[in-house]
Amino acid sequence: MRLQNKVTLITGGAHGIGKAIAEAFAREGARVFIADVDVKAGRQTAGGISEQGGEATFIKCDVSVRSHVTTAIKKVAREGRIDVLCNNAAYISSHWHGAADAPDSEWERSFRVSLLGTQYFTQAVLPIMLKHQNGSIINLSSIQGMVAGRTSAAYTSIKHALIGYTRSVACDYGPRNIRCNAICPGPITTRVSPKAGSELYKRQVTRTFLNRVGEPEEVASAAVFLASDEASYITGAVLAVDGGWTAI
Numbered sequence: 001m002r003l004q005n006k007v008t009l010i011t012g013g014a015h016g017i018g019k020a021i022a023e024a025f026a027r028e029g030a031r032v033f034i035a036d037v038d039v040k041a042g043r044q045t046a047g048g049i050s051e052q053g054g055e056a057t058f059i060k061c062d063v064s065v066r067s068h069v070t071t072a073i074k075k076v077a078r079e080g081r082i083d084v085l086c087n088n089a090a091y092i093s094s095h096w097h098g099a100a101d102a103p104d105s106e107w108e109r110s111f112r113v114s115l116l117g118t119q120y121f122t123q124a125v126l127p128i129m130l131k132h133q134n135g136s137i138i139n140l141s142s143i144q145g146m147v148a149g150r151t152s153a154a155y156t157s158i159k160h161a162l163i164g165y166t167r168s169v170a171c172d173y174g175p176r177n178i179r180c181n182a183i184c185p186g187p188i189t190t191r192v193s194p195k196a197g198s199e200l201y202k203r204q205v206t207r208t209f210l211n212r213v214g215e216p217e218e219v220a221s222a223a224v225f226l227a228s229d230e231a232s233y234i235t236g237a238v239l240a241v242d243g244g245w246t247a248i
């Protein structure tokens with residue numbers, strides 16, 4: 001039980017990687033709060049965790065709306081503290097564009113959800129963590145925060161920005177024992193990933209050393225580690241969970 005009695009908050013925890021992180025945190029003994037726009041799926045995920053004997057609460061929240069974030073943090077803060085914040089929610093479009101074609105709406109949604117949403121949650125949680133001189137913040141970037149991805153100027157830019165943001169938070173609040181790290185997943189099987197067998201899927205597989213795509217639980221294991229006291233001397237780190245994609 002590596003997260004026993006820790007109060008944790010995961011944004012975008014209704015589906016995919018965030019869901020796997022919420023489930024893994026609960027298995028490790030954490031009290032889990034899931035903030036997501038998808039009410040049905042969010043309730044299902046929290047309910048599933050409770051059925052397995054874990055402690056999970058769903059909070060309806062659009063991370064890009066400051067008032068939603070304030071309300072969500074107030075609810076979680078009733079626990080008396082917040083030990084772990086995992087900023088996982090992102091704007092994931094079904095069609096991305098290169099710089100020549102990307103509409104303003106794509107840039108704006110990417111910025112508001114993936115970057116400003118992370119800032120809203122981090123800004124709201126910091127005073128609580130600072131009071132306790134303890135906290136772990138984990139930001140979900142991407143291999144597209146480390147290297148280029150095709151025709152996705154906005155997503156790639158914002159995921160790079162999240163790494164800068166992670167280092168900035170780590171630098172400013174490290175002296176008060178707040179750690180902040182980024183996880184950069186490679187191709188992971190979720191509802192947004194290409195269909196198995198498709199051209200894009202095959203291309204993704206060949207880019208990895210391990211010759212396969214990853215599973216959400218494999219990203220969740222990295223998040224558990226960074227959330228836990230085992231990672232007490234790790235901050236400002238950028239951890240690729242990508243089967244080797246970025247190592248070549």
Ligand SMILES: NC(=O)c1ccc[n+]([C@@H]2O[C@H](COP(=O)([O-])OP(=O)(O)OC[C@H]3O[C@@H](n4cnc5c(N)ncnc54)[C@H](O)[C@@H]3O)[C@@H](O)[C@H]2O)c1
Pocket residue numbers: 011012013014015016017018035036037038061062063064088089090091092113140141142143184185186187188189190191192193
């Ligand atoms: N799947 C991959 O291959 C992959 C690769 C690299 C990085 N990532 C990153 O991992 C994270 C999770 O991706 P995923 O594949 O699990 O996606 P997903 O779509 O399965 O899950 C994203 C979750 O975020 C929620 N969400 C979206 N907008 C929101 C908002 N405005 N407010 C609150 N919640 C919101 C969704 O409802 C959903 O539950 C993202 O940051 C993504 O960029 C994923």
